[in-house]
Amino acid sequence: MFDDLHGHHARLSETRITDLFAADPRRAQVFRAQAGDVLFDYSKTCLDAPARAALLALCDSARLAEKRAAMFRGDRLNSTEGRAVLHTALRNLDGGPVEVDGADVMPAILDTLSAMEVFSDAVRDGRHDGAGGAITDVVNIGIGGSDLGPAMATAALAPYHDGPRCHFVSNVDGAHIADTLRPLDPARTLIIVASKTFTTIETMTNARTARAWMRDGGGDPVRQIAAVSTAPDKTTAFGIPDTQVFGFADWVGGRYSVWGPIGLPVMLAVGGAAFRAFLRGAQAMDVHFQSAGWADNLPVMLALHGIWHHQICGYPTRAVLPYDQRLNQLPAYLQQLEMESNGKGVAVTGEALPQPAGPVIWGAAGTNGQHAFYQLIHQGQQVIPCEFLLAAQGHEDDLAHHHRLLVANCLAQSEALMRGQDLAAARAKIQDRYDDAELERQARHRVFPGNRPSTTLIYPQLTPFTLGQIIAAYEHRVFVEGAIMNINSYDQWGVELGKELATALGPIVDGAQDAKTKDGSTRALVDYVLKHRS
Ligand code: F6P
Numbered sequence: 001m002f003d004d005l006h007g008h009h010a011r012l013s014e015t016r017i018t019d020l021f022a023a024d025p026r027r028a029q030v031f032r033a034q035a036g037d038v039l040f041d042y043s044k045t046c047l048d049a050p051a052r053a054a055l056l057a058l059c060d061s062a063r064l065a066e067k068r069a070a071m072f073r074g075d076r077l078n079s080t081e082g083r084a085v086l087h088t089a090l091r092n093l094d095g096g097p098v099e100v101d102g103a104d105v106m107p108a109i110l111d112t113l114s115a116m117e118v119f120s121d122a123v124r125d126g127r128h129d130g131a132g133g134a135i136t137d138v139v140n141i142g143i144g145g146s147d148l149g150p151a152m153a154t155a156a157l158a159p160y161h162d163g164p165r166c167h168f169v170s171n172v173d174g175a176h177i178a179d180t181l182r183p184l185d186p187a188r189t190l191i192i193v194a195s196k197t198f199t200t201i202e203t204m205t206n207a208r209t210a211r212a213w214m215r216d217g218g219g220d221p222v223r224q225i226a227a228v229s230t231a232p233d234k235t236t237a238f239g240i241p242d243t244q245v246f247g248f249a250d251w252v253g254g255r256y257s258v259w260g261p262i263g264l265p266v267m268l269a270v271g272g273a274a275f276r277a278f279l280r281g282a283q284a285m286d287v288h289f290q291s292a293g294w295a296d297n298l299p300v301m302l303a304l305h306g307i308w309h310h311q312i313c314g315y316p317t318r319a320v321l322p323y324d325q326r327l328n329q330l331p332a333y334l335q336q337l338e339m340e341s342n343g344k345g346v347a348v349t350g351e352a353l354p355q356p357a358g359p360v361i362w363g364a365a366g367t368n369g370q371h372a373f374y375q376l377i378h379q380g381q382q383v384i385p386c387e388f389l390l391a392a393q394g395h396e397d398d399l400a401h402h403h404r405l406l407v408a409n410c411l412a413q414s415e416a417l418m419r420g421q422d423l424a425a426a427r428a429k430i431q432d433r434y435d436d437a438e439l440e441r442q443a444r445h446r447v448f449p450g451n452r453p454s455t456t457l458i459y460p461q462l463t464p465f466t467l468g469q470i471i472a473a474y475e476h477r478v479f480v481e482g483a484i485m486n487i488n489s490y491d492q493w494g495v496e497l498g499k500e501l502a503t504a505l506g507p508i509v510d511g512a513q514d515a516k517t518k519d520g521s522t523r524a525l526v527d528y529v530l531k532h533r534s
Contacts, residue, residue, distance in 0.1 A: 001061065002355075005312045008051035016451050017046050017418045035288040035298040038459045038469050042305055044418045045385075045453040052295075055304040059294045062484040071479060072290065074100045074251070078490035079348060085490050087256035087475070088286050090248075091279040091468070100251060108249075109260070116246055116264055117272035119226070123190060124163045124268065131220040132187025135164050139180060140265040141206045142194030143170040145254025146228070148336050149471075150194070150265045152329040153258055153278065156467050159326075159395040160270040164190070168265070169210075172202035177209050186217025191225045194262055196254050198227070198234035201502070207238070228261040253490050255336045256475060274464045281468025289476045299476030305455060306481050309385040310359040319377065320363035322389040323410035324462055330389070331363035334474060341478045341489040348488050357485050363387075367409045378416065378448050386454040388414055389470070393461045410456070420450015 021027050021043070031043035031052075047055070059065070071077055074084040089098040089105055097104035119128065126134035140150055147170040154166050167184075169177045181189075191214065193207040211221050226244040227235040230252075235245045246261035258266070259279055267275040289299050309315045320331045342358035363369070366388070377384050390410045394403035426446035427439060434442050457473075459466045482489030505522075507513035511530055515523045 001058075002311060004054045004057070005051070005308070008054050009312050012046050012048065012051060015046060015048070017044055017453070018451075020046070020048055033292075033296055033298040033301040035292070035473065036284055036469060038298065038457065038466065038473070040298050040301055041456045041458065042301060044414050045305065045308070045455060046451070047305075047308065051308075052304075055308055056294050058304065058307065058484050059300060059480075062486070064294075064300075064480060064483050067483045068290065068479070072098075072286075074098060074105075077488070078251075078253070079488055080491045080493070081250075083490070084251040085253065085256075086249075086251045087253065087259060090252065090257075090259035091282040091286065091472070093276065093279055093283055095283070100249070105249065112246055112248065112261060113276075116261055116267055117275075119244065119246075120163075120264065120267045120272060124271065128223075130185075130188045130190065130224045131218055132185055134188065135190045135224075136188045137184045138164050138166045138190045138192060138265055138268050139184070139210065140166065140168050140192045140194055141170075141177075141203055141210060142168075142192075142228075142262070143200055143202045144336060144340075145257050146194040146196060146200075146203065146262055148329070148333045149255070149258030150263055152327075152333040153263065153266045153467060153471070154269050155329050156324075156326045156462060157266065157270050157274065157278075157464055160274045160464060162271060163268045166265045166269045169206050170202065172205055174209070177206050181210065181213050186214045186219035189214065189219065189224065190268075191221075192228060192264055193225060193235075193238070193240070194228040194264075196230050196248075196250075196252075196257065196262075198229045198231040198238070201499070226264070228264055255340055258471070270464065277464040278468040281463075281465035281470075282472035283468075284465075285469045285472035285476070289472075299473045300480050302455075302457075302473060302477040303480035303484070305385070306359070306477060307484060309453065311355055311485075313383070313385075315359065315383050315385055316356075317360040317362060317382075317384055319369075319384050319386045320361060320389070321366050321369060321386055321410075321413075322363075323366035323406050324389055324391050325365050326462060327389060328365035331361065333471075335361045337474060338478055340492050340495070342482050342485070342487060343494065344487045344489075347486045349486070353485065353487070357487055358481070366413070367406065370409065370413065374413070377452070383452055386414070386417060386452070388454060388456040390456060390458045391460065391462050391466075392458065395461070414454040414456060416448065416450075417452040417454050418450060420448035420452070421446065422450075423447050 028043045033040045071085050072088060074086050076082055077085045084100055086098060089109055092098060092106060098106055122128035123135050129135060147168055151168040167180050169180050191210045195203045211225060214221050214224060222241060225240055227240045228246045229235050230248055230250050232245060232247055246264060248260045252260055259282060263275060289297060294300050320334055322330050338361050339358055344357050346352055377386060388410050390407065423443055427443040430442055431439060478489055508515045508526055509529065515526045
């Protein structure tokens with residue numbers, strides 16, 4: 001399926017991106033896609049028009065339009081679990097009905113959103129208080145999709161916070177919950193136990209620890225613990241009153257769930273109106289994704305770049321580099337979204353994939369990375385496509401000079417990656433300091449190969465609406481890449497084996513059961529733990 005594209009890759013192997021700009025003065029205006037006022041600039045990649053046309057042809061050969069309609073229509077695309085994939089319904093604020101098994105799911109979604117808002121307003125204005133007075137702090141206990149989305153979005157929207165402080169506990173390592181709870185008042189803290197299944201061992205262990213902390217510290221667990229889950233029987237068994245339980249359906253995947261009740265901490269932090277703006281941004285991206293032609297379709301072009309750089313060029317990783325400090329959790333969020341969705345080895349049919357389906361996603365906020373791993377990005381031998389994100393404007397009006405520096409640094413990085421610096425230029429910069437062989441030696445350390453691809457997602461400002469647009473664009477990118485590779489992006493069987501083995505190892509690590517059934521390494525490590533545990 002990718003033969004044609006491999007041909008384009010070979011044809012372009014000697015082409016420099018700077019040559020493409022020289023040959024086409026309008027390249028920056030043409031090699032871009034825009035959704036609302038979010039702009040995806042992909043002109044600093046080695047794609048030319050014929051290669052792009054070949055990539056775009058994938059959309060039709062993969063029957064993308066048909067698959068996209070099937071997703072929005074509620075077909076059971078998650079074929080190993082027999083589930084629809086309808087996170088888009090959670091933000092379908094003014095769209096039409098969405099049917100699952102013949103029943104419109106929108107009334108229940110909108111009712112839950114209103115119930116969240118009623119609860120959130122009551123907590124925010126102090127009517128729903130704790131045993132010691134108005135709630136000052138919220139601790140969300142969840143992991144994976146029940147943590148990364150709300151944690152990322154809450155941090156991203158810091159300028160809009162006017163509610164209680166929100167904290168996130170995910171790791172079963174007692175250090176996480178201990179450090180989080182230590183400074184908090186158990187009588188003025190609200191705990192949200194967020195778990196789609198309400199069985200996840202990390203979350204349930206942390207939830208029980210938090211409940212004991214609250215009870216021992218004079219809090220009221222009945223009033224001060226809320227839950228978000230698809231399993232109301234289990235939330236009831238945990239002792240959480242129904243009025244403090246916010247449900248959703250199993251056709252919302254964990255990593256796609258921030259738009260519904262899993263977003264409750266975001267709503268508590270920023271309020272119902274800002275949360276709705278976040279949903280509206282995502283809905284606007286849904287409309288764009290469903291209506292724009294392939295070449296103008298921002299999520300589609302994001303996805304085609306993913307395919308080009310990973311499947312065709314063979315670059316094993318992609319760096320996500322937000323020049324927006326408040327998006328510093330975006331790389332971790334995207335690691336789950338992309339790698340748990342598309343890190344698969346078989347197609348929908350069960351047949352082995354002919355090539356790896358998903359790259360390793362990593363990254364950190366700019367400019368921090370510049371003083372750490374950018375060395376390798378610029379001069380290391382492996383090529384790492386870089387995905388920059390940048391707001392035209394920050395929120396700190398009194399610190400506008402900071403933002404100008406931030407913008408200059410972001411643009412400088414993509415320029416440096418593209419242009420590089422040859423030996424002659426490196427030599428010229430230091431020729432007054434060194435001579436002869438030492439000049440040559442020193443200059444070689446200062447060569448940048450350049451021609452390294454990067455893209456930039458640029459937006460006016462990181463508002464709730466814009467954040468919704470960005471996150472929905474990434475979700476649809478995952479969908480498009482999965483559709484082209486014909487994989488199920490919505491299950492995650494790869495996480496199960498480790499869970500099973502951890503359960504079996506529990507009694508062994510407790511010292512209650514012998515490790516003799518385990519391999520030599522595991523036995524030796526268990527031995528070490530047992531010997532060193534005081
Ligand atoms: O183990 C993986 C996973 O199932 C993720 O897909 C999910 O987001 C996370 O665990 C948490 O699951 P839950 O919300 O059911 O606790």
